[in-house]
Amino acid sequence: MISQLFSSPVFFVLYFISLLIAITIHEFSHALAADRLGDPTPRSQGRLTLNPLKHLDPIGTISMLLVGFGWGRPVEFDPYNLDKPRRDAAIISLAGPVSNILLAIAFSLVLKFFPQSLVISLLSYSIITINVSLAIFNLVPIGPLDGQKILSGILPRDLAYEFEAIMHRYGTLLLLLFIVPSFGGQTPIHSLISPIIGAILKLLV
Numbered sequence: 001m002i003s004q005l006f007s008s009p010v011f012f013v014l015y016f017i018s019l020l021i022a023i024t025i026h027e028f029s030h031a032l033a034a035d036r037l038g039d040p041t042p043r044s045q046g047r048l049t050l051n052p053l054k055h056l057d058p059i060g061t062i063s064m065l066l067v068g069f070g071w072g073r074p075v076e077f078d079p080y081n082l083d084k085p086r087r088d089a090a091i092i093s094l095a096g097p098v099s100n101i102l103l104a105i106a107f108s109l110v111l112k113f114f115p116q117s118l119v120i121s122l123l124s125y126s127i128i129t130i131n132v133s134l135a136i137f138n139l140v141p142i143g144p145l146d147g148q149k150i151l152s153g154i155l156p157r158d159l160a161y162e163f164e165a166i167m168h169r170y171g172t173l174l175l176l177l178f179i180v181p182s183f184g185g186q187t188p189i190h191s192l193i194s195p196i197i198g199a200i201l202k203l204l205v
Contacts, residue, residue, distance in 0.1 A: 010122075018126040019064060020052045022100060022134050023072040027055035029099035030075035033092045039081035047075050074144070086160060090153025093146040100135035101200075104128045108204035125205060132200050136193045142178065143171025 028050055031042035046054055057073040064070030075092075082088035104127070111124040141147035148167050152160045167174075178189040 014123050014126045015130070016065070017123065018130045019061075020056075021127060022103070022131045023061075024050055024052045024055050025099050025103055025131075026096040026134060026138075027072050027075050029095040030077075030092055033095035034075065034077040037082055037088045037091065039077045041078050041081065042075050045076065086153045086157070090150045093149040093153075096146055097135035097138045100131040100138075104131040104135070104200075104204055107131075111205065128204055129201060132204070133193075133197055136197050136200070137189070140178075140189065140193065142175050143167035145175065 027047065031047040034042050035048055042048055055072050057071055060071035060073070062070070077089070077092055079085035079089055107124040107127045111121060111128070114120045114124075138146040139150070141151040148164075148171065152164055155163060178192075179187050181187050
């Protein structure tokens with residue numbers, strides 16, 4: 001993506017702004033959900049804010065700009081502060097992707113009512129695309145993505161413990177295998193989620 005800085009600086013700026021907004025909303029929503037469910041950890045760590053600097057991971061941000069894949073700074077929460085740890089952890093994890101989808105819907109309305117403004121249209125389209133992509137990617141049930149804890153909260157207790165044990169041991173490795181390009185140049189995870197992303201974008205744009 002960094003190559004766009006020279007070939008298309010306007011696109012690069014819009015992409016970077018959209019990325020900041022998406023990551024900030026995503027991580028803030030995790031923190032807000034944890035706070036509302038009784039865990040003060042995110043608040044004590046200064047994560048209950050819309051300041052992007054509190055939510056960006058330096059290496060993850062650089063990676064996103066260089067290769068289009070990266071991560072924000074994870075929001076920490078203490079399950080011992082939650083009334084129903086498995087259920088509440090799933091709600092906290094779901095809050096991030098849901099916030100991205102809601103933001104994408106909001107900007108699809110902006111795109112609909114202000115189509116005459118080129119800058120607003122381009123920015124809205126960029127925000128919609130990145131937020132939908134971020135939401136669907138994070139719903140994949142592989143650790144350490146949000147989908148892991150969401151699925152754990154849905155599964156019966158015994159299956160959830162087995163699933164968590166597998167993800168604790170192999171989750172990161174599985175994720176790496178999914179994001180490494182195959183012989184065709186496309187990543188397995190892209191093949192998995194791109195039809196879903198495309199279908200949602202058709203509805204919103």
